[in-house]
Amino acid sequence: MTVGCTVEPKWVDMHESPEIELKLISDPMYLCGARELVGCIAKRIGFNDMDCSKIALAVDEALANIIRHGYNKSFDRPIWIGINPIKPEGDSIGGIEITIDDEAKQVDPCEMKGRELEDIKPGGLGVHIIQEVMDEVRYEKRETVGMRMIMVKRAVRTQESPRLSDAKCNANACCVTSIPKKSSKTRTS
Template identity: 60%
Template sequence: MEERPHIRIELVSDPIYLSGARELVGSVARRLGFDDRQCSKIVLAVDEALCNVIRHGYDRATDKPIWVEIWPLRTGGEISGMRLRIEDEAKQVDPSRMRGRELSDIKPGGLGVHIIREVMDEVVYERRPERGMRLTMLKKLTAPGRKDKATAAAEGVS
């Protein structure tokens, strides 16, 4: 059985609450051991995921539910990262279509899913059994001195 989330919040799909969700995720990530740069990227990924739910899932309706859940990851008793889950009751889409656009195609919009996949170590979109979508993201702590995935990609390091 899945461990209960350590944090679970429900917010309505109004963009004015995005800042509160960002504050929560950022402060938890920091407490779990991520450095400032990693925290910024985790916050960005979660923000993009919430924006996608509001913009595309709910067509900007501001009164629909969104749930955010957080678990710490543990390896040998030590915290090794965090897992986040975002669920909604929005229209369901084929998870295989949740891909970001090519970065070489420079145009406004369409960056959210790319950012999420770039920042997080694991990203799984799925339909919820009843209705809506579920996004589960996993971010591992990187050892001191090692670059995380997004930083390495931005610097052209493989």
């Protein structure tokens, strides 16, 4: 899938209903489609290739966690992905807000923590990866059933990367840099 560059994205305030919504069932075979969509939208917003890949990874991990833990590997349950571009503000060219809703059993949002990485063992890395990649991650109980996860990634403009609205688009001209995070070696999660 490719995203054309002829139409300017409509910047919206966060928490409005999403510009893009995707409903899928909890079958792992559809993870690739969700990744592709999110990565392409992130690219169109202006993130560089590496950040697009990491944002897609965060979404993949969130979906995999829902399938594995929320739905206990039931492959026919609903998941909704909502995507909003975030309006440029100050030095930031904006970013992307991604909301993922499910109908899984509700859990205390405070329990959604990554494990310590010092103990090298298979599994349990998903939440850590999401927290490492994204700038903001929140979990909420939905009103009736299921959980909601809200992830935000912001980016800063660099000299080489004009504001998206200034550039007559060419995907390569829209590269921006995500806000640097602390070194993964020093983070605790």
